Amino acid sequence: MVQFDNQYRQIKIKVVYYGPAVGGKTTCLQHIHRITDPERRTKLYSLNTASDRTLFFDLLSLNLGRIRGFRLTLQLYTVPGQVQYDATRRTVLAGADGVVFVADSQLHQRKANAESLENLWQNMAANGLDRQIMPLVLQYNKRDLEDIQTVEEMDAALNTEQRPAFETVAINGDGVLDAFAAIAERSLAAVADKLGVGTNPQAVERLQQQMRIAIQPFMKQGAEPPPADDVEAMSPAQGADQSEVLSEEMLVAEAVRANVAMTDLNIRLDNLSRQLQRKVRVMGNISDFGAAVSNERDPAKVLRLLITSAIRLLQLQGASVLIVPGSGLLREAVVHGFTKDPLLNSKDETGPSVIARLLEAKKPELVAPGNENDEESVLLSVVEKSGFASAAAIPLVTQDKVVGLLTAYGDNERAILDEDDVQLATVLASTAAMGYANAIAWKQMQEFSKGLEATVEERTAELRRTLAESRCLTTDLAEKNSLLDNAYRELEALDEVKNELINRLSLDLRTPVTSLSTAAKILQREKDVRGDKTERLVTVIHDEAEKLLEIIQSICQASVLGCGARDLKRDPVPAQDLFRKAIAPLRDLAKERQVKVHVLIPSGLESISCEPDSSEAALRAVIKNGIEFNRPGGEVKLEVRRVMRGEEPWLHFRVADTGTGISDRDLPRVCEPFYQGDDSEAGKRHGIGLGLAIAKRVMENHGGSITITSNPTDGTEIVMAIPQTED
Numbered sequence: 001m002v003q004f005d006n007q008y009r010q011i012k013i014k015v016v017y018y019g020p021a022v023g024g025k026t027t028c029l030q031h032i033h034r035i036t037d038p039e040r041r042t043k044l045y046s047l048n049t050a051s052d053r054t055l056f057f058d059l060l061s062l063n064l065g066r067i068r069g070f071r072l073t074l075q076l077y078t079v080p081g082q083v084q085y086d087a088t089r090r091t092v093l094a095g096a097d098g099v100v101f102v103a104d105s106q107l108h109q110r111k112a113n114a115e116s117l118e119n120l121w122q123n124m125a126a127n128g129l130d131r132q133i134m135p136l137v138l139q140y141n142k143r144d145l146e147d148i149q150t151v152e153e154m155d156a157a158l159n160t161e162q163r164p165a166f167e168t169v170a171i172n173g174d175g176v177l178d179a180f181a182a183i184a185e186r187s188l189a190a191v192a193d194k195l196g197v198g199t200n201p202q203a204v205e206r207l208q209q210q211m212r213i214a215i216q217p218f219m220k221q222g223a224e225p226p227p228a229d230d231v232e233a234m235s236p237a238q239g240a241d242q243s244e245v246l247s248e249e250m251l252v253a254e255a256v257r258a259n260v261a262m263t264d265l266n267i268r269l270d271n272l273s274r275q276l277q278r279k280v281r282v283m284g285n286i287s288d289f290g291a292a293v294s295n296e297r298d299p300a301k302v303l304r305l306l307i308t309s310a311i312r313l314l315q316l317q318g319a320s321v322l323i324v325p326g327s328g329l330l331r332e333a334v335v336h337g338f339t340k341d342p343l344l345n346s347k348d349e350t351g352p353s354v355i356a357r358l359l360e361a362k363k364p365e366l367v368a369p370g371n372e373n374d375e376e377s378v379l380l381s382v383v384e385k386s387g388f389a390s391a392a393a394i395p396l397v398t399q400d401k402v403v404g405l406l407t408a409y410g411d412n413e414r415a416i417l418d419e420d421d422v423q424l425a426t427v428l429a430s431t432a433a434m435g436y437a438n439a440i441a442w443k444q445m446q447e448f449s450k451g452l453e454a455t456v457e458e459r460t461a462e463l464r465r466t467l468a469e470s471r472c473l474t475t476d477l478a479e480k481n482s483l484l485d486n487a488y489r490e491l492e493a494l495d496e497v498k499n500e501l502i503n504r505l506s507l508d509l510r511t512p513v514t515s516l517s518t519a520a521k522i523l524q525r526e527k528d529v530r531g532d533k534t535e536r537l538v539t540v541i542h543d544e545a546e547k548l549l550e551i552i553q554s555i556c557q558a559s560v561l562g563c564g565a566r567d568l569k570r571d572p573v574p575a576q577d578l579f580r581k582a583i584a585p586l587r588d589l590a591k592e593r594q595v596k597v598h599v600l601i602p603s604g605l606e607s608i609s610c611e612p613d614s615s616e617a618a619l620r621a622v623i624k625n626g627i628e629f630n631r632p633g634g635e636v637k638l639e640v641r642r643v644m645r646g647e648e649p650w651l652h653f654r655v656a657d658t659g660t661g662i663s664d665r666d667l668p669r670v671c672e673p674f675y676q677g678d679d680s681e682a683g684k685r686h687g688i689g690l691g692l693a694i695a696k697r698v699m700e701n702h703g704g705s706i707t708i709t710s711n712p713t714d715g716t717e718i719v720m721a722i723p724q725t726e727d
């Protein structure tokens with residue numbers, strides 16, 4: 001009878017392999033055990049005699065997954081076939097949910113088969129089991145041997161109720177699994193009845209599908225034989241109290257019960273240790289996953305880690321992570337096992353509404369065969385269309401906010417998802433949700449700091465520009481200030497020149513004007529002046545007028561001192577013209593002083609780049625000095641030379657005289673305006689002392705210079721130099 005174990009939430013279905021001694025019952029269980037998925041079954045427990053005959057029973061327990069939150073376990077027992085162990089058989093048969101009768105096909109076993117079947121009916125009755133409704137299938141075993149009965153003969157002898165019968169060869173497994181599948185399905189249907197879902201054909205079908213899924217791995221052929229320690233050989237219970245007055249039958253029954261209980265405990269222990277091992281493995285994986293997720297800075301990688309871990313730990317066939325971006329709609333971030341998640345793939349309105357409900361609920365949802373909430377599940381219709389056997393949807397929740405959804409799909413081959421899987425997936429999902437939110441926050445922080453850096457850089461560049469501009473302005477201002485200073489100094493100097501000029505003029509003009517005035521008065525008063533006196537007076541008038549003219553010319557030249565380099569306008573001036581104009585007004589003076597003027601111009605010098613008027617005045621002033629401070633019969637030589645200063649062509653105007661020279665004391669000051677020196681012919685002044693000052697200023701305005709060397713024997717040499725490139 002199906003057993004509910006509420007403490008361990010387990011339902012056990014008991015199937016008993018019954019039949020005559022050495023018929024092959026144990027061999028059948030060994031075959032099933034050998035080819036079963038080790039993950040889904042326990043060891044095969046056998047209690048044998050020395051000759052390998054079953055003494056008590058064999059027991060193999062198979063895990064069929066979960067139904068209504070209970071773990072469904074199928075327990076396969078064999079009874080000992082030997083006649084003397086009838087009490088054991090009766091005890092083992094108690095509570096059976098299904099029976100496989102293993103008959104020996106050999107002719108000489110006919111009687112033993114019939115007796116064993118009869119014994120079965122009796123023991124069922126003794127255990128209160130209804131023969132009419134008990135699921136039962138027959139195996140006609142040892143079909144590989146000679147001298148066997150025909151199927152018809154065996155049917156006639158053993159199967160009058162026309163139960164399903166299978167020809168089997170237990171030693172190589174032929175037909176064993178067919179018989180097993182048949183009894184498993186029938187037992188399960190009976191259990192479904194007892195669970196109260198028997199009237200719901202859909203639920204029964206789902207239970208049977210679950211059963212088929214569970215036994216599918218058993219159909220695998222050619223599996224390796226189990227390791228030696230996987231088959232537990234147990235000794236019969238020891239130490240029974242011989243002094244108690246118990247019948248042999250009671251003793252055996254007690255021993256069997258004790259062994260059944262022990263075996264049951266062993267099985268439970270085995271299951272628990274396996275679950276524990278799995279949980280330890282899973283915990284290890286979860287902790288690795290947590291460490292990986294918390295170290296990850298890329299949100300997309302966190303989601304990929306979630307998917308790969310879920311697939312590995314839950315052995316999924318399909319999975320995806322759907323994320324909730326700002327819009328509130330879900331979109332796929334990572335998929336595995338399909339191109340589009342069945343939830344999003346749904347063409348009708350089911351998909352979106354399912355998603356909305358799942359997100360709103362903020363709790364996991366599971367659809368799996370046998371799940372008691374199947375009928376109400378929002379996922380049900382999606383799973384039915386997708387072709388997967390089970391599905392789970394787990395919202396990714398962090399700080400009470402849903403950031404996405406993990407969907408997990410299992411197929412019949414491997415993974416039927418159960419509550420344990422959902423629990424595990426929930427741990428993964430919440431760890432990932434936290435990691436995902438952290439990674440996004442980190443990314444946003446990085447972008448923010450990048451933006452900040454860019455703004456700081458921009459502002460710094462702006463500041464630098466402003467600073468550079470203000471530096472330029474300061475430099476500009478300083479330059480302008482110094483220009484202003486220079487201009488001011490020049491103005492002051494000019495002012496001095498002007499004052500000096502006025503002083504000189506008031507002195508210099510007084511004498512000729514007084515002489516002119518006196519001569520004119522005499523001529524006016526003394527009308528009959530003698531001819532020679534008239535002549536003297538006219539000479540006085542002429543000489544003084546000449547002096548006046550000279551003074552006026554000096555005043556005109558003095559204007560050059562007020563001109564700066566900025567006012568200079570260079571032009572190409574024909575060389576011959578320049579010298580001719582400079583010298584022409586000096587011819588009379590040279591003649592008067594008996595001084596010869598020579599001009600030497602190098603061949604090919606066509607024109608000179610200079611400002612013509614001021615250059616002419618400068619040349620004239622220097623040549624005039626050479627004439628005026630010369631000896632009678634002396635000469636003045638003007639020589640022009642081209643000179644290269646580096647890459648730059650210059651012109652040197654060299655004016656050499658044979659005059660009295662300039663004293664060492666006067667030499668440094670002769671270019672100062674109005675400086676006339678301490679001449680040996682004291683009192684004898686030549687002009688107003690502006691000539692060399694003007695020449696120097698003109699050269700400087702051209703970017704050039706003036707150099708004076710002198711000694712009393714050789715006379716004076718003045719070199720004026722100007723560059724010839726355009727400024």
Ligand SMILES: Nc1nc2c(ncn2[C@@H]2O[C@H](COP(=O)(O)OP(=O)(O)OP(=O)(O)O)[C@@H](O)[C@H]2O)c(=O)[nH]1
Pocket residue numbers: 019020021022023024025026027028052053054055078079080081082141142143144145168169170171172
């Ligand atoms: N040739 C042949 N031998 C078989 C077959 N099935 C079982 N045997 C052999 O028959 C012998 C008895 O098999 P068991 O499985 O121990 O029989 P049992 O029904 O468990 O016997 P008890 O435990 O004594 O009731 C063993 O030597 C098996 O190898 C079969 O189909 N063909």
Ligand SMILES: [Mg+2]
Pocket residue numbers: 025026027053054078079080081
């Ligand atoms: Mg046996």
